Amino acid sequence: xxxxxxxxxxxxxxxxxxxxxxxxxxxxxxxxxxxxxxxxxxxxxxxxxxxxxxxxxxxxxxxxxxxxxxxxxxxxxxxxxxxxxxxxxxxxxxxxxxxxxxxxxxxxxxxxxxxxxxxxxxxxxxxxxxxxxxxxxxxxxxxxxxxxxxxxxxxxxxxxxxxxxxxxxxxxxxxxxxxxxxxxxxxxxxxxxxxxxxxxxxxxxxxxxxxxxxxxxxxxxxxxxxxxxxxxxxxxxxxxxxxxxxxxxxxxxxxxxxxxxxxxxxxxxxxxxxxxxxxxxxxxxxxxxxxxxxxxxxxxxxxxxxxxxxxxxxxxxxxxxxxxxxxxxxxxxxxxxxxxxxxxxxxxxxx
Numbered sequence: 001x002x003x004x005x006x007x008x009x010x011x012x013x014x015x016x017x018x019x020x021x022x023x024x025x026x027x028x029x030x031x032x033x034x035x036x037x038x039x040x041x042x043x044x045x046x047x048x049x050x051x052x053x054x055x056x057x058x059x060x061x062x063x064x065x066x067x068x069x070x071x072x073x074x075x076x077x078x079x080x081x082x083x084x085x086x087x088x089x090x091x092x093x094x095x096x097x098x099x100x101x102x103x104x105x106x107x108x109x110x111x112x113x114x115x116x117x118x119x120x121x122x123x124x125x126x127x128x129x130x131x132x133x134x135x136x137x138x139x140x141x142x143x144x145x146x147x148x149x150x151x152x153x154x155x156x157x158x159x160x161x162x163x164x165x166x167x168x169x170x171x172x173x174x175x176x177x178x179x180x181x182x183x184x185x186x187x188x189x190x191x192x193x194x195x196x197x198x199x200x201x202x203x204x205x206x207x208x209x210x211x212x213x214x215x216x217x218x219x220x221x222x223x224x225x226x227x228x229x230x231x232x233x234x235x236x237x238x239x240x241x242x243x244x245x246x247x248x249x250x251x252x253x254x255x256x257x258x259x260x261x262x263x264x265x266x267x268x269x270x271x272x273x274x275x276x277x278x279x280x281x282x283x284x285x286x287x288x289x290x291x292x293x294x295x296x297x298x299x300x301x302x303x304x305x306x307x308x309x310x311x312x313x314x315x316x317x318x319x320x321x322x323x324x325x326x327x328x329x330x331x332x333x334x335x336x337x338x339x340x341x342x343x344x345x346x347x348x349x350x351x
Contacts, residue, residue: 026135026244028069028236029091031123032058032099035143035179036075036085037114041107043144043180045221050144050180055103057225061233062096068237068248070135072128073099076119077112082149085119090128093248114148116141117156120163124170131171135244138236139167140229141191142177146184158187164194173197175232176216178209179225185209185218192216243274263296 040051062071070092076085088102089095120141123129129137147156164174174195178188186207192198192215202215209218217228245252256271260279267281285294293300 027093027248028136028138029072029129029133030069030138030140030233030236031072031074031091031126031129033074033076033085033116033119033123033139033141034058034103035114035116035141035145036077036107036112037143037145038107038110038112039114039145039182042109043182045180048222049106051106053222053225054142054179055100057222057229058103059096059100060226061229062099064230065233065237066094066096069093069233071095071099073102074119074123074126075102077115080108080111082113082115082118084115084122086122087126087128113150114143114145116143116147117159117163120160120174121166124163124166124172129170129172136236137170137172138175139172140175140177140232142179143183143188144179145182147187157184158190160187160191161194164191168195175236177225177228177232178214178216178218180220181209183209183218185211185214185216188216189214241271241274241276265296 034054036051040054041049043050045053065071072087072091072095073089074085074087077083078086089098092098120139123139129139147158147160149156167174174191175197176188176192176195178185189198189202189204189206192202193204198204198215199213199217201213203211203213204215206214217232219225219228241253241256243252253271253274257268258276260267260269260276260281262279262281263284264282267279269276269279272278284296287293287295287297287301289301291300
């Protein structure tokens with residue numbers, strides 16, 4: 001019976017109405033905050049500047065995701081030295097060309113420092129990421145160095161964590177990407193943890209960019225950068241169970257399932273109208289005397305169901321009117337008279 005119930009639940013899930021068609025969508029707003037310090041131009045990886053690798057990688061990811069989320073751009077410093085970065089391109093759908101156009105000029109070979117924290121504070125107050133804007137809001141910060149201005153002040157090293165706190169307060173989620181071997185792993189790990197976007201199983205005490213299990217996304221070449229940005233963009237732009245067309249494909253909450261469990265086992269449930277429903281796991285039932293664990297408490301035909309022995313000579317616990325003992329055998333006390341007589345004769349033959 002339990003298997004039949006599961007099958008019926010599963011078939012019901014298959015017959016569930018398709019996701020509603022949305023008239024409008026509310027995609028995520030994603031601000032890319034890109035380091036334009038001089039080291040991005042003077043630093044080389046495989047003979048290419050880190051700046052050119054970053055621009056090319058960002059272009060690849062935008063080509064795949066700029067129709068699913070509204071991407072914008074901020075660069076730092078702006079205009080130079082340690083001035084906080086500012087808005088280059090406001091977030092919008094299909095924004096790849098505008099963002100690529102804003103990145104045609106590389107950083108100078110010298111004179112541009114790394115006011116990362118100051119720029120994130122600007123992002124926290126950016127109107128296009130305000131709480132009044134529909135849809136989830138995100139910042140992706142990409143940097144190749146330390147929080148650094150000339151002359152360097154060690155007291156500012158972890159100012160990026162405070163800036164992430166400001167973004168949290170504004171309701172903006174921050175994703176941290178460290179590019180190359182000269183990043184401040186200690187600071188970036190703390191930022192990722194503060195943002196709530198730390199990678200699973202990471203070690204927040206890491207201080208070496210070459211160490212495994214960073215909490216932020218450590219990337220050291222073009223392929224790793226594209227992989228990291230793709231993972232982040234996929235997470236940001238994916239459909240979520242909220243009754244909104246997050247990925248702007250005209251469907252709401254489509255194809256969303258997740259695992260569910262109860263005392264009787266596991267199953268799956270689907271998203272309908274912004275809520276998880278229809279778990280296919282069999283539901284616990286009232287315990288009956290049938291040799292099965294109906295209420296899924298790990299005990300079969302427990303004492304309060306089958307009770308004490310009725311005195312019919314059966315082995316195991318019994319209750320008047322119960323059709324089995326603890327092993328699932330019929331109780332003579334509950335049988336019709338002719339069946340009871342046959343059972344008595346059978347027992348005498350055995351004796």
